[in-house]
Amino acid sequence: MTEFIVQTINGLTLAGVIFLVSSGFTLIFGVMRVTSLMHGAVFLLGGYVAYSVIGSLHNFFWGLAAGTVAMGALGLVVERGLLPLLRHSEMAELLATLGLVYVIDDVSLAIWGGNPLNITLPGVLNDSSTLPYQGIVYPNGRFFILGVSIVVATGLYVLLRRTRVGAIIRAGVDDREMVSALGINVRVVFSAVFVLGTALAGFAGVLGVPIVGLATGNDTTILLLALAVVVIGGLGSYEGAVLGSIVIALADTYGTAYFPAVSYSVLFIPLVVVLLVRPQGLLGRGAMA
Amino acid sequence: MNGARRPLAHRALAGGDLAAGPLLALVALAVIVYFLLIGTYLSTIFEDVLIYAIAAMGLDFLGGYGGLVSLGQAGFLGLGAYGVGIAEVHGFGPWAAVGIAIGVVLGAAAVTAVVAVRVSGITYVIITLAIGQIMWGLSYQWTSMTGGDNGIPVTSMPSIGSFSLSDPQTVRVVTLIVFLAVFGVLMLMVRSPFGLSLRGMKSNERRLRALGYRTAAQRYLGYVVASSAAGLAGILYVFANLLVSPSTLEFSQDGYLVLMVILGGLGSIWGPVLGSVVIVGFQQEISIYVSRWQTLMGAVFIVAVVYTPDGIAGLLKAARQALHRAATKGTAAVAGQEPAVLPAASGGEAR
Numbered sequence: 001m002t003e004f005i006v007q008t009i010n011g012l013t014l015a016g017v018i019f020l021v022s023s024g025f026t027l028i029f030g031v032m033r034v035t036s037l038m039h040g041a042v043f044l045l046g047g048y049v050a051y052s053v054i055g056s057l058h059n060f061f062w063g064l065a066a067g068t069v070a071m072g073a074l075g076l077v078v079e080r081g082l083l084p085l086l087r088h089s090e091m092a093e094l095l096a097t098l099g100l101v102y103v104i105d106d107v108s109l110a111i112w113g114g115n116p117l118n119i120t121l122p123g124v125l126n127d128s129s130t131l132p133y134q135g136i137v138y139p140n141g142r143f144f145i146l147g148v149s150i151v152v153a154t155g156l157y158v159l160l161r162r163t164r165v166g167a168i169i170r171a172g173v174d175d176r177e178m179v180s181a182l183g184i185n186v187r188v189v190f191s192a193v194f195v196l197g198t199a200l201a202g203f204a205g206v207l208g209v210p211i212v213g214l215a216t217g218n219d220t221t222i223l224l225l226a227l228a229v230v231v232i233g234g235l236g237s238y239e240g241a242v243l244g245s246i247v248i249a250l251a252d253t254y255g256t257a258y259f260p261a262v263s264y265s266v267l268f269i270p271l272v273v274v275l276l277v278r279p280q281g282l283l284g285r286g287a288m289a
Numbered sequence: 290m291n292g293a294r295r296p297l298a299h300r301a302l303a304g305g306d307l308a309a310g311p312l313l314a315l316v317a318l319a320v321i322v323y324f325l326l327i328g329t330y331l332s333t334i335f336e337d338v339l340i341y342a343i344a345a346m347g348l349d350f351l352g353g354y355g356g357l358v359s360l361g362q363a364g365f366l367g368l369g370a371y372g373v374g375i376a377e378v379h380g381f382g383p384w385a386a387v388g389i390a391i392g393v394v395l396g397a398a399a400v401t402a403v404v405a406v407r408v409s410g411i412t413y414v415i416i417t418l419a420i421g422q423i424m425w426g427l428s429y430q431w432t433s434m435t436g437g438d439n440g441i442p443v444t445s446m447p448s449i450g451s452f453s454l455s456d457p458q459t460v461r462v463v464t465l466i467v468f469l470a471v472f473g474v475l476m477l478m479v480r481s482p483f484g485l486s487l488r489g490m491k492s493n494e495r496r497l498r499a500l501g502y503r504t505a506a507q508r509y510l511g512y513v514v515a516s517s518a519a520g521l522a523g524i525l526y527v528f529a530n531l532l533v534s535p536s537t538l539e540f541s542q543d544g545y546l547v548l549m550v551i552l553g554g555l556g557s558i559w560g561p562v563l564g565s566v567v568i569v570g571f572q573q574e575i576s577i578y579v580s581r582w583q584t585l586m587g588a589v590f591i592v593a594v595v596y597t598p599d600g601i602a603g604l605l606k607a608a609r610q611a612l613h614r615a616a617t618k619g620t621a622a623v624a625g626q627e628p629a630v631l632p633a634a635s636g637g638e639a640r
Contacts, residue, residue, distance in 0.1 A: 035411050085595045090411055091358065095551055095594045098360075098544055102587030110581060220540040224422050227415050235412075261433070264426030268419045272404050275416065279407060 002134050007257045008250070013142040015249030016149025017208040021222055022229040022241045023156060024200035030173040030236025031193045033090055034083065038097040039201050040223025041104040044216075046071045046202030047209045048112045051119055060122045064206045071202025072195045079194035101219070109216060116215035119206070141210050148207060152200075153242065160238055169193060173236050221264075225252070228271045234284025243282060314559070325461050333529075336461050338562075338569045339468040340525050345549040345561035347518025350475050351511045353556030354484060356491035357405075357413045361421025362546045365516040367538030368424055369394050369523025374441035374533050375434060383447040383454075387524055394520030395513065397424075402512040406505060409494075421543050429535040440534025443527050454528050464525050471518055475558050478514065487511055519546075545572075548590050554602025563601045 025039045036042075049070045050063035057063070078100070086092040120126055121141040128139045160166035168189055171179045180186040212218055228248050233240020247270055255263030274282060325335040344366050352358035372390025373383075381389060401420045408416055428435045435441060446454040454460050478484045489497045490504050498504050527533050536542070545568055553564025568586070576582040597604055 035414070082591070082595075089598075092594050092598065094411060094414060095547070096591050098547065099587045099590040099594065101544065102541070102583045102590070106581055106583035106587065110584075220422075224419070224540075227418065231412070231415055231419075261431045262427065264430055265423040267426075268423050271416075271419055275404055275407060275412075279412075 002136055003257070005133070006136060006138065007253050009138060009142065009146075011250040011253035012246070013146045013149075014211060014253055015245045016146045016153075017204050017211060018222075018225050018229060018249050019153055019241055019245035020149055020200050020204035020207065022226040022233075022245055023153070023238065024197035024204075025226045026230045026233070026236055026238070026241045027169070027193055027200075028197040029230065031169055031176075032190050034097075034194070035090065035094040036097045036197070037094060037223065038078075038100040038104060039197075039226055040219035040221070041101045041108075042071050042074065042198050042201040043205035043208070043222045044214070044219040045074070045104055045108055046205030047119070047214045048108055048117075049202070050206040050209070051112070051117055051214060054119060060119070063119065064203065067206035068199050068203040071205070072199035074202075075195045075198025076191065078198075079191050083194075105216065105219060112214075114216055116213050118213055119209040121210055145207050145211065152203070156200075157238065165192075225249075225267070228267055230281070231271050232274045232282060234281025237281065237283045240281055240283035322465065325465060326458065328458065332461060333457075334569060334573050336464055336529055337573065338565045339464050340522050340529060341546065341549060341569060342562040342565035343468055343471050343525070344519040344522035345546050345553070345565050346471060346475055346558055347515040347522075348546050349550045349553075349555060349558060349561045350478065350518070351487075351515040352550055353554075353558075353560075354479055354491065355487040355508065355511050357409060357508070357511070358547065358550075358555075359405075359417035359421075359515065360414050360543045360547060361417035361419070361424075362515070362519045363538045363542035364421030364424035365394060365398065365519035366523040366526060366542075366546075367428060367533065367535075368397055369520035370527035370533035370537060371428060371435060371441065371523075372520075373524055373527045374443050377443060377445055378441060383445045386445075387447060390524050391517075391520065394517060394523070398513045398516035398520070401516075402509050405512055406508040418540075418543065421538065422540070425535060425538050425540070428538060435535075438535060440532050440537075442532050444531075446528060457529075460525070460528050464529065467521060467525060471521065472558060472562075475514075475518070479558060483507060483510070548586070550600075552590060552593050552600050554600030556599070557602040557606075560600055560602030567601075 021039065021043055025036060028034050028036050028039075046067035050067035053066040054060055054063035078097075082096055082100075083093060086096055121144065125141045125144050126139075128137050129143075130137050158166075160170060168179065168184055172186070172189055172193075176186065179189070208222075212222070225248055229241055229244035230236075231244075232247060233242070233244030248267060251270060252263065252267055255266045259266060278284075321335060321339070324331045325339070326332065344362055348359055348362045369390050372393040373386045376386035376389040377383065405413065405416050405420065429437065431437075448454060452459065454463065486497060486502050486504075486507055489502070490507065494504050523533075523537075526537065549564030549568045550561045551564070552567055553562065554560030571582055571586045571589075575585065579585055593600060599606070
């Protein structure tokens with residue numbers, strides 16, 4: 001039972017990180033219809049940038065900020081520099097971001113090497129606490145990660161549901177032509193969404209290091225988890241990303257604990273089931289197939 | 290002055306004549322056979338080129354003609370390779386192992402097709418990526434079956450009498466034969482009613498369905514054909530490399546196969562063969578001189594996606610058409626009895 005509770009909290013903290021990555025992915029897809037396969041590589045690169053910044057400034061929060069801003073800037077370069085060359089072809093955009101995966105991974109390998117790295121959280125976050133229930137000892141850092149994820153997720157919700165910017169973004173998901181017909185500068189909206197998406201990936205990449213580490217290959221795992229999340233939740237859906245993150249993260253955590261031989265593969269069973277039963281995703285709008 | 294002869298020369302260059310296409314193919318084949326059998330380091334590279342070309346042609350068959358681009362093709366390559374390895378570990382003879390591998394590939398393709406053919410476009414890419422990753426996950430984590438990260442060595446090779454795959458040269462010859470067979474079968478399929486309806490589905494599936502075509506069944510069949518090509522490539526792979534490990538089917542390998550198809554040219558069966566030459570060349574040759582060859586390869590690929598959406602095949606086709614246009618323009622000028630002083634023919638050349 002204790003084991004199960006620990007695994008559940010592990011799963012929920014992972015869900016927090018995965019949500020941050022997936023929400024960026026699903027936002028970019030929902031508004032721009034761009035399938036950014038570099039999202040996992042951006043996640044990893046954000047962590048690497050933070051590693052170097054923390055190495056010189058000795059402050060985790062500067063690293064978190066640097067990873068986020070750097071990945072937002074990368075997003076801006078890609079959105080302004082590369083995407084306009086692709087004639088709005090969804091497949092060309094997917095393929096170009098696949099090409100960027102090789103470039104980003106190779107550059108990361110050149111700078112940070114192939115050995116796994118780690119980031120330690122500052123001060124009390126690096127300690128553990130004893131929980132009131134059955135004396136479970138659990139690292140504070142993971143609660144911190146879960147808390148930050150919830151705060152950012154809430155902020156994102158408020159941004160999307162309660163502000164004018166959010167209304168424009170949501171309108172963009174539903175009907176892009178109508179948004180631009182109403183005199184809104186869609187170019188600016190697209191750039192903002194892409195930058196927000198990659199910045200979220202970078203933020204998650206830094207925040208997720210204490211959980212998943214900094215190692216080559218993590219980018220693929222995270223990309224696949226994010227894809228599973230958005231397919232299950234419905235491409236472009238915020239609520240879907242919340243639900244999908246919890247399902248996938250718990251499945252991954254329980255799977256690794258109880259069925260280590262097949263845990264990774266089992267992750268994609270919910271994805272397959274959802275596609276068979278409800279191809280548009282659990283909370284998708286139905287148009288996607 | 291010899292304007293009447295010029296168009297002929299142009300036509301031969303342009304390859305617009307019926308004879309020129311097969312002639313070029315024969316020359317290309319002769320080059321491949323020469324380097325494949327020369328028995329030097331280059332032979333193993335050309336062997337790799339052909340093995341990956343088989344899988345890439347399968348990917349292109351469904352991607353280029355059916356509009357369904359798979360990011361899980363390396364999974365089936367790995368499945369074919371692991372099928373042989375695992376069967377041999379469990380005491381089966383090499384021929385039985387090959388049979389089992391083919392059965393496993395067909396079975397897995399038949400099952401996963403049920404899910405994959407329900408979707409199209411970007412979602413299809415994502416689903417096939419997931420299917421490929423399921424296979425990678427099993428190869429990596431199911432250590433009691435697959436040997437985990439170490440992989441499975443293959444020690445026993447198929448043989449009949451003096452014909453034995455334990456001779457690397459024999460493996461290369463068999464690879465060439467399988468390559469030609471797959472190439473031929475896919476070329477026939479593309480031109481068959483089945484291939485035509487795949488193409489029709491790509492442009493307007495609803496219309497085809499309204500016309501009474503069973504598009505789902507055809508998509509299903511196309512998926513099985515494409516996956517089987519990768520499975521065959523995997524069986525050859527394991528006899529050529531004598532080892533299969535999870536890295537054979539990891540995500541970057543799925544990506545490489547897509548790179549080959551896109552670079553070579555989506556929608557021409559021979560395009561992916563050129564793509565395979567380029568990508569294997571990057572991995573085996575350019576990597577010797579350029580340590581950041583992956584960055585270079587990724588950049589080349591992005592440039593190709595941006596500027597030549599139809600890949601090398603598209604470039605060649607465009608060049609051929611340009612030459613052809615130049616040739617016919619020259620003919621027209623002569624036929625139109627333009628004064629000889631007008632530089633009609635040279636104008637054609639300049640294009």
